[in-house]
Amino acid sequence: MSKLTTRQARALIATPENQERVLEELGHIASSDITDVVSWTGDMAVLKTSHELPTQVRKAIKKVKITPGKYGNAVEVEMHDKLSALRMMARVTGLNEPQQDDSQRPTMIGIKLNLHKVEEVIYAKDQGRDAEKDED
Numbered sequence: 001m002s003k004l005t006t007r008q009a010r011a012l013i014a015t016p017e018n019q020e021r022v023l024e025e026l027g028h029i030a031s032s033d034i035t036d037v038v039s040w041t042g043d044m045a046v047l048k049t050s051h052e053l054p055t056q057v058r059k060a061i062k063k064v065k066i067t068p069g070k071y072g073n074a075v076e077v078e079m080h081d082k083l084s085a086l087r088m089m090a091r092v093t094g095l096n097e098p099q100q101d102d103s104q105r106p107t108m109i110g111i112k113l114n115l116h117k118v119e120e121v122i123y124a125k126d127q128g129r130d131a132e133k134d135e136d
Contacts, residue, residue: 023092025059029085032060037077047075 036057038047050058065076090096 019092023089026085026089026092028056028059029080030082030089032057032079032082034077034079037061037079038075045075047077 036048037053038045040046047064053061060079061077062080063076063078065078067074067076
């Protein structure tokens, strides 16, 4: 069996199908709810069996630890970090990138040329956003 280089591994992961799968997995974590796994009232908690849990809920579970004790079993359920999943999804989908406000950027309407040099550049910002080029 040959080893993959980091570059080869990244190329495999970077396929559109794999990117979609990663986003789907992150979505399972981001939409997870602990009450899908365990329910409680007062002093009693009930853990659902793994067969009762939908696949997307099972994927959001990081760890289940059952420790026998003197008065019964102690159960610990740890879910994957929801906030980290949301941050990763935001980064991957571009939600973290600042939105450009097109109203602040000048729009070029025309350029007046004098043979080999530029004499004047007219921007929409100078004449209003919807200004039209004057016909000479």
